[in-house]
Each structure stands twice: as C-alpha cells, then as structure tokens.
Amino acid sequence: MKKQPKFIAVTLQKGGIGKSTVALNLAAILSMKKRSKYSDYYNRVLIIDGDDNSTTSKHLGVYKESNKNLYDILVGNCNFDEAIYHYSFNYGPPYKKPFLIDIIPSFSGISELDVKNHFLDEPELLLRKAIMESDRIMDYDYVICDCPQEGVTALSNFYNICNKYLIVIKPDKQSTECIGTTLQNIGLLTTIQKENFYVGVLINNYQKTEIANNIVKKMQDSKYLYCFHTILPYSKDCPDTFEKNLTIPDYRKKTRKCKRLNVAFKKFTDEFLARLNEME
Numbered sequence: 001m002k003k004q005p006k007f008i009a010v011t012l013q014k015g016g017i018g019k020s021t022v023a024l025n026l027a028a029i030l031s032m033k034k035r036s037k038y039s040d041y042y043n044r045v046l047i048i049d050g051d052d053n054s055t056t057s058k059h060l061g062v063y064k065e066s067n068k069n070l071y072d073i074l075v076g077n078c079n080f081d082e083a084i085y086h087y088s089f090n091y092g093p094p095y096k097k098p099f100l101i102d103i104i105p106s107f108s109g110i111s112e113l114d115v116k117n118h119f120l121d122e123p124e125l126l127l128r129k130a131i132m133e134s135d136r137i138m139d140y141d142y143v144i145c146d147c148p149q150e151g152v153t154a155l156s157n158f159y160n161i162c163n164k165y166l167i168v169i170k171p172d173k174q175s176t177e178c179i180g181t182t183l184q185n186i187g188l189l190t191t192i193q194k195e196n197f198y199v200g201v202l203i204n205n206y207q208k209t210e211i212a213n214n215i216v217k218k219m220q221d222s223k224y225l226y227c228f229h230t231i232l233p234y235s236k237d238c239p240d241t242f243e244k245n246l247t248i249p250d251y252r253k254k255t256r257k258c259k260r261l262n263v264a265f266k267k268f269t270d271e272f273l274a275r276l277n278e279m280e
C-alpha cells in the first residue's frame with residue numbers, strides 16, 4: 001500500500017536565513033533520488049510555498065497573477081489540486097529524464113489572513129481539510145513546506161499538516177535566539193496530536209568566524225536539540241541561482257560554480273533521510 005507523504009516544515013521565526021533556499025534545494029535533491037533501494041521510480045516532491053515574498057514560486061517561474069495559489073486554497077476559491085504547478089529540470093546524463101518538482105505558489109499579505117481568520121471556521125485547519133479532499137496528495141513522497149516567518153493563521157495551517165520540523169538558522173546570535181520562539185510556536189499553534197514529532201536544526205550560510213564556530217559547537221553539543229552534522233557553507237553564487245531560476249544541483253551542472261554548497265546540500269539530504277528513518 002502507498003505510504004502517506006512525509007510533511008516537512010522548513011521554519012524559523014526570522015527572515016533571510018535561508019528557509020526558501022533550503023526548502024527548494026532539499027526538494028530538488030529528494031526528487032533526484034529513487035523512492036527506495038528497490039524502486040525504479042524517483043521521489044515525487046511537492047513544495048507548498050508559504051513565503052510572503054513567494055521566493056520559491058518566483059524562483060521556479062510559477063508565480064503569475066492568474067495562477068491559483070495558497071490563498072485560493074485557504075479561502076476556498078479552489079481545491080488543493082487546482083493550485084499545483086510543475087517545474088522540471090533537465091539534469092542530463094546519467095539521468096535519462098528530467099526531474100519534476102510540483103509547487104503550490106504563495107501570495108503576499110500572509111499575515112492579513114489573521115484578520116480574515118475571525119470569519120472562517122477552524123481557521124488553523126483549512127489547509128489540512130483541503131489536503132484531505134485532494135486526489136493527488138498520495139502521489140507524493142514528500143511535501144516540503146516553506147513556512148512564513150510570521151502570521152499566526154498561516155503558520156498554524158502549516159504546523160498542523162506537518163509532523164517533521166526542520167529549523168534553519170544562520171550561525172549568529174539573532175537566529176539562535178529565535179529557535180526558542182519557533183519551538184514554542186510549533187507547540188502553541190499545533191492543535192492536532194502528533195506521533196514521531198521530530199525537530200532538527202540545520203546551520204546554513206556558515207562562514208568561519210569565532211562567533212560562528214562557537215555557535216556551531218554549542219548547537220552540535222546540545223542535549224536538547226538535534227543539530228545536523230552537515231553545515232551548509234556560505235556561497236557567493238547562491239543568490240545567482242535565484243536570478244537564473246535554477247536549483248543548486250542544476251546551477252552547479254550548468255555553470256560549474258557553487259561546488260561546496262552543492263556537495264553540502266547532497267550530504268545534508270542523506271543525513272536528513274537517515275534521521276527520518278531513525279525516527280520511524
């Protein structure tokens with residue numbers, strides 16, 4: 001029997017630390033992996049873009065005024081499946097076919113949903129209900145949610161569909177201070193009981209400084225939080241992957257740039273999958 005997809009929230013209550021970069025590239029690398037050792041099929045991955053700036057949707061070229069988006073799903077303008085768009089990237093040999101990522105675009109004014117919230121029935125469960133009526137959700141192995149940094153209604157909708165939470169930080173004081181708030185919000189905004197609750201912290205944008213090294217050490221020695229061993233380094237070419245509408249593996253293949261970050265993303269994805277298996 002086909003398993004339920006794994007719903008993963010990429011989150012931190014702080015902007016500009018790499019949530020969208022991680023959500024997109026984790027999705028891309030997962031889509032380049034087979035479903036299992038014995039499968040001939042590649043993972044099917046859906047990104048739900050909850051970024052107020054629609055970073056991932058714009059990055060993948062699926063952001064258009066006329067397209068349906070997350071807002072339309074939440075307020076009942078369309079059903080879940082009608083807002084799914086496709087992005088494919090042709091990685092070339094040794095792969096014979098292009099890889100596919102599906103995406104539900106975001107919308108601006110996510111925190112304004114909190115005002116509308118009073119007029120909606122169970123506002124924190126709108127996305128969950130829409131997913132329950134979806135004919136296509138079972139096609140996916142992973143649903144990666146690029147969570148907004150604020151907006152209680154939107155965040156609680158994401159937190160209520162996910163049971164795996166990937167917290168992304170930069171190795172600086174401001175990001176680490178936001179981990180507590182984020183964990184608290186995951187607890188406060190989740191009304192659905194969860195099994196296999198899982199939290200891991202991923203350090204992105206690492207540049208060697210004394211402060212960064214201290215934070216890395218503190219996080220990796222923590223007895224309370226799981227911190228991934230793989231650290232994503234700063235890469236000056238990372239913003240250019242956005243400009244060129246490419247995922248990092250694809251960008252690396254086409255330009256030969258971004259080597260260290262691409263290697264680190266692949267290593268992180270393997271570590272992430274091992275961690276998910278451990279949690280089963």
Ligand SMILES: Nc1ncnc2c1ncn2[C@@H]1O[C@H](COP(=O)(O)OP(=O)(O)OP(=O)(O)O)[C@@H](O)[C@H]1O
Pocket residue numbers: 014015016017018019020021022051052053055149204205206232233234235236237238239240242261
């Ligand atoms: N490892 C990295 N090296 C260099 N630049 C990076 C790295 N990760 C992310 N960036 C850059 O940092 C900027 C912010 O990243 P991103 O949009 O992924 O963050 P975010 O947390 O999603 O932000 P927001 O809160 O606005 O949604 C982007 O220009 C991105 O290209």
Ligand SMILES: [Mg+2]
Pocket residue numbers: 019020021051055146
């Ligand atoms: Mg973002």
